[in-house]
Amino acid sequence: MKNQLKTITLLGALSVLLVVIGGSIGGNATYVFLAIALLMNVGSYYFSDSIVLRMSGARVLDETEAPALFAMVRELADRAHLPMPKVAIMDDATPNAFATGRNPSRAVVAVTKGLLQLTNPRELRGVVAHELAHVANRDTLVATIAAAAATAITYIANVIQWGAIFGGAQRSDEEGEGGNAGGGLLMAFLAPVAATMLQMGISRSREFMADEFAARLTGDPEALANALAKLQGYGQQMVAAGAEGPKPVTASLAIVNPFAGGGLFRLFSTHPPIEARIEALRAIAHDLGARVA
Secondary structure (H helix, E strand, O other), X not given: OHHHHHHHHHHHHHHHHHHHHHHOOOOOHHHHHHHHXXXXXXXXXXXXXXXXXXXXXXXXXXXXXXXXXHHHHHHHHHHOOOOOOEEEEEOOOOOOEEEEOOOHHHOEEEEEHHHHHHOOHHHHHHHHHHHHHHHHOOHHHHHHHHHHHHHHHHHHHHHHHHHHHOOHHHHHHHOOOHHHHHHHHHHHHHHXXXXXXXXXXXXXXXXXXXXXXXXXXXXXXXXXXXXXXHHHHHHHHHHHOOOOOOOHHHHOOOOOOOOOOOHHHHHHOOOOOHHHHHHHHHHHHHHHHHHHO
């Protein structure tokens, strides 16, 4: 419940920020940007799955291509009372997975070839359960809307900055509206940073929720904890070898992001620290063990 309320608060803050950046310009800009926010959310709702699949390079599989994977997904979807999602694969050596789709009936669970090669069936089951948790919690839609809002804010801020450079601020000064212009320019610099931090905060809160859902769905929190440690470690080895990170559109959707930095960079990270996630999963394992006893 705590993470759910945090998500709602952060997502609301993104929409408010989009409207405020319009208000800082003055005139009818507030209403224009409010309309943009509404159109952006509607577009994200209807096209989130196709956008993510296209930009990630994922290919939807036929069941005959991966019968064991389909059987695992179907068994876990049944346990979670979800319709069978589509299954997709990415030709990527980095071990990872994500889910997309605006609702359970349009969900897609995508895995990389690297994930299938690195994990054992028990660990893979934990990863699949984590992705189905995102489907059940509508996280895929939330993440896509948050990403779209942050992107829109950044583009709008760029327009304001370029307008100021080419004399927009000077014209406002001549008309006696220098305060509005200055406020708009300041907001243009601060808004993208704030939007990114809000988007990343939303993503981090949903990861903890999905881990807990998966742990309780499978009854095997240690399997997911082991998978997370293995994915993070292998991904970091690939980073050191010069591999590219997840595409921006799927970075916040992927189960791990080994390309995230530490320290202050965690404020802009799409994922909580792996150590914190593993600790939470082991606490759930202890709780489940105590209940069984």
